[in-house]
Amino acid sequence: MTRLAIDDHAALKWRITDVAPDFELLDAWALPATGRADEFQDLVDLWANMDLSRDGGSWASRMLFNLRARLGQWFGWDKDTNVLPIPGSTEASLRDRLPDDLPALPIPADTPSPFRPVFGTQHEWTAELSNSTVHAVLQLGWVPQDDGTFRGRLGVYVKPRGRFGSLYMSLIAPFRHYVVYPALMRRVDGAWRRRGQMAQ
Numbered sequence: 001m002t003r004l005a006i007d008d009h010a011a012l013k014w015r016i017t018d019v020a021p022d023f024e025l026l027d028a029w030a031l032p033a034t035g036r037a038d039e040f041q042d043l044v045d046l047w048a049n050m051d052l053s054r055d056g057g058s059w060a061s062r063m064l065f066n067l068r069a070r071l072g073q074w075f076g077w078d079k080d081t082n083v084l085p086i087p088g089s090t091e092a093s094l095r096d097r098l099p100d101d102l103p104a105l106p107i108p109a110d111t112p113s114p115f116r117p118v119f120g121t122q123h124e125w126t127a128e129l130s131n132s133t134v135h136a137v138l139q140l141g142w143v144p145q146d147d148g149t150f151r152g153r154l155g156v157y158v159k160p161r162g163r164f165g166s167l168y169m170s171l172i173a174p175f176r177h178y179v180v181y182p183a184l185m186r187r188v189d190g191a192w193r194r195r196g197q198m199a200q
Contacts, residue, residue, distance in 0.1 A: 002029065002030040003027075003028070003029055003177070003181075004028040004029060004030055004153070005028070006025050006028055008028070009025065009028035009153065009155055010025050010028075012141070012143065014124060014139065014141065014155070015102060015119070015121060015124055016124070016126050016137060016139050016155070016157060018099070019094055019097050019098060019099075019102070019118070019119070019126075020094055020097070020137055020157055020159075022086075022088065022089075022159060023135075023137060023157040023158060023159045024157065024158055024159070025155055025156070025157050026156050026157065026158045026169070027154075027155070027156040027176065027177075027181070028153065028154065028155050028156075029153065029154045029181060029185070030151060030152070030153055031043070031140075031151065031152035031153060031154055031185065031188050032152075032185055032188055032189035032192065033046075033151065033152040033188055033189075033192040034145070034149045034150065034151045034152070035149060035150060036149065036150065037122075037123075037142070037144075037150055039150070040122065040123060040125075040140075040142040040150065040152075042195060043140060043142065043152050043192070044120065044125045044140060046188070046191050046192065046195065047140060047188075048108070048113060048117075048127075049113075050113070050184075050187055050188075050191070083130070084130050084131070084132070084135075084161070086130070086135050086159060087135060087159045087160065087161050087162070087165070088159070092130070093116070093118070093128065093130075094118050094126075094128055094137065095118055095119075098118070098119055102119045102121070103119070104117075104118065104119060105117035105118065105119055105120050113127070114129050115127035115128060115129045115138055116128055116129070118137070122142075123141060123142040123143070123150075124139065124140070124141050124142070125139070125140045126138065126139045126140075131161075132161060132165075133160070133161055133164065133165045133168045133169075134158050134159065134160050134161055134165050134168070134169060135158070135159045135161065136156065136157065136158045136159075137156070137157040137158070138154070138155075138156060139153075139154070139155035139156070139157065140152060140153070140154060141153035141154075141155065152188075
């Protein structure tokens with residue numbers, strides 16, 4: 001598990017920076033997943049079918065996800081999931097900003113993740129989530145390494161919804177960094193290893 005410097009991740013030529021220049025790159029991580037250039041879709045599929053709020057994550061991460069869901073119900077934070085406009089914009093989705101050479105991905109009818117796919121390229125995939133606290137974009141990248149392999153990366157771009165959204169993101173930062181992300185990396189590591197064993 002390696003947390004990356006924001007500047008190092010941002011220095012790469014990601015298409016998300018063209019689509020969402022008004023979003024802040026909040027977190028960047030190197031994922032425990034390496035492979036050939038043509039294996040990126042395997043990482044995307046693995047990610048899209050994970051649900052940390054259920055079995056497989058650490059007990060602490062499951063507790064936090066379930067607590068967040070309960071608070072969302074109590075305070076109505078998730079009442080308008082994926083329908084509110086992007087803060088400071090009239091668009092409800094980054095899909096509305098995509099250039100002609102970057103077609104929108106289909107939205108699966110049945111997925112455990114609340115994130116909705118936005119676009120995908122050979123080495124980049126993005127999905128977004130909007131609620132009453134923030135509009136967030138999850139980005140997966142597939143970056144070439146010195147040994148000829150590729151390694152997965154995770155970038156999280158956000159645009160808080162007002163003062164409360166900014167305060168909320170600040171308050172949950174320690175939980176993201178010390179509970180949620182470590183559990184997530186273990187999930188990715190285990191799933192990627194099992195995938196490799198099944199391919200042998």
